[in-house]
Amino acid sequence: MAKEATLQVRMDSELKEQVELLYKQLGTSFAEAVRIFARQSVEDQGMPFSMHLSAAGRKRTLGIANGKYKIPDNIDENNDEIAEMFGVK
Structure with a gap:
């Protein structure tokens, strides 16, 4: 290609x-x-x-790891920065 x-x-x-x-x-x-x-x-x-919204209070896991890896509770702290990087904001 x-x-x-x-x-x-x-x-x-x-x-x-x-x-x-x-x-x-x-x-x-x-x-x-x-x-x-x-x-x-x-x-x-x-x-x-896998991309999804989680229920409030539920521990989130990476979809690609089938629950093997836990996502930290503070993961959303960078959402604005990530959205800006991808021009979503």
């Missing part, structure tokens, strides 16, 4: 450094991870992980 398009994403530079280091340790690149995400989204015809 020819690489004909460029995607630009604005994000915190510290986050970018952290994610680039993570993917380097995993033997790939952040750019390749984004391509994998896009490919899997098209194949799944949706997000390649």
Whole structure:
């Protein structure tokens, strides 16, 4: 598949450094991870992980981990920043 398009994403530079280091340790690149995400989204015809609202007071878990990992209670502290990054706000 020819690489004909460029995607630009604005994000915190510290986050970018952290994610680039993570993917380097995993033997790939952040750019390749984004391509994998896009490919899997098209194949799944949706997000390649579970997204849902949880009931109040219920412990949330990552959908991709089938409940193996608990999400911290303060996870919503960054929602505004995340929405801004994706241009939702």
